[in-house]
Amino acid sequence: DAKTTQPNSMESNEEEPVHLPCNHSTISGTDYIHWYRQLPSQGPEYVIHGLTSNVNNRMASLAIAEDRKSSTLILHRATLRDAAVYYCILRRTYSGNTGKLIFGQGTTLQVKP
Amino acid sequence: GAGVSQSPSNKVTEKGKDVELRCDPISGHTALYWYRQRLGQGLEFLIYFQGNSAPDKSGLPSDRFSAERTGESVSTLTIQRTQQEDSAVYLCASSWDFSSYNEQFFGPGTRLTVL
Numbered sequence: 001d002a003k004t005t006q007p008n009s010m011e012s013n014e015e016e017p018v019h020l021p022c023n024h025s026t027i028s029g030t031d032y033i034h035w036y037r038q039l040p041s042q043g044p045e046y047v048i049h050g051l052t053s054n055v056n057n058r059m060a061s062l063a064i065a066e067d068r069k070s071s072t073l074i075l076h077r078a079t080l081r082d083a084a085v086y087y088c089i090l091r092r093t094y095s096g097n098t099g100k101l102i103f104g105q106g107t108t109l110q111v112k113p
Numbered sequence: 114g115a116g117v118s119q120s121p122s123n124k125v126t127e128k129g130k131d132v133e134l135r136c137d138p139i140s141g142h143t144a145l146y147w148y149r150q151r152l153g154q155g156l157e158f159l160i161y162f163q164g165n166s167a168p169d170k171s172g173l174p175s176d177r178f179s180a181e182r183t184g185e186s187v188s189t190l191t192i193q194r195t196q197q198e199d200s201a202v203y204l205c206a207s208s209w210d211f212s213s214y215n216e217q218f219f220g221p222g223t224r225l226t227v228l
Contacts, residue, residue: 032213043117043204043219044156051214087155091213098169099144099211103156 004088009108012078020073020107022088027068030093035062035073036101037084044087044103047073083111115139117220119205125226126195134190134223138207145188146206146217147180156204162188163211195227 005023012018024033035047048055048062050071055062061074075082087106091099118137126132138145147159158172162182173179177196182188192199202224206217 030213034216043206043222044217045219046216049214049216093213098161098163099208099213099215099217100146100158100161100169100172101148101156101206101217102158103148105155 004090004104006086006088006104006107008105009110011110011112012075012082014080014111014113015077018075018078018082018109018111020075020086020088020109021070022072023070024088024090025069027090028092031090032093033062033064033068033071034089034091034101035060036087036089036103037082038087038106039081039084047086049091078109078111080111080113083109085109117205117207117218119203119220119223121223122221123224123226125228127228128197129194131191131193132195132225134192134203134225136188136190136205136207136220138186138188138205139218140186142207142209142218143185144208144211144215144217145182146208147188147190148204148206149201150204150222151201159190159203161211192225195225197227200225200227 034049036044038044050062063072085106120135145162148156161169177193180190202222204222206219208217
């Protein structure tokens with residue numbers, strides 16, 4: 001599976017937007033870009049995913065570069081509850097795929113009141 | 114609706130003992146995954162079930178680890194002759210299937226401490 005690169009940590013102020021970057025220069029045409037987050041002492045939770053077009057849901061937006069070599073998770077108004085580790089994960093569609101998630105170290109987001 | 118549940122939430126055992134960890138996936142989810150997270154580390158994949166079969170066991174760290182799934186529902190992860198390095202949070206996740214566009218729903222995990 002292709003590798004992703006994320007900053008180790010980021011800080012944000014409460015109620016301000018947060019842009020979490022992810023580089024995936026070796027992405028292939030069949031790789032979906034997924035974001036999960038893990039709040040302290042909890043299991044990971046799905047945030048959003050996309051393939052080529054930008055995506056919005058109730059939690060966040062995902063902006064995907066035209067060449068798909070990078071993407072940005074956007075939290076429109078950070079709250080204290082958004083403090084978590086955010087994982088950018090590529091998932092490939094191919095014969096024999098098991099759908100397992102390959103987690104990197106992620107970005108630890110701190111939200112200051 | 115009910116999410117993924119795991120039991121026990123915490124387990125403390127002595128080195129050398131066997132332990133069983135249970136996962137109840139979301140009803141109707143055919144894919145089930147086990148992951149492990151050591152303290153301060155990222156998640157490691159252990160094993161994947163599609164129905165009751167385990168086509169991918171590549172993440173099991175040793176033959177002391179085994180898992181089964183019955184009725185396309187409950188799964189049990191068994192660790193025999195536990196070692197201190199087995200101490201970790203064991204997380205279970207389920208999904209409609211293995212497709213790369215489907216999200217995985219995680220349980221709260223079982224924290225295993227081997228003394």
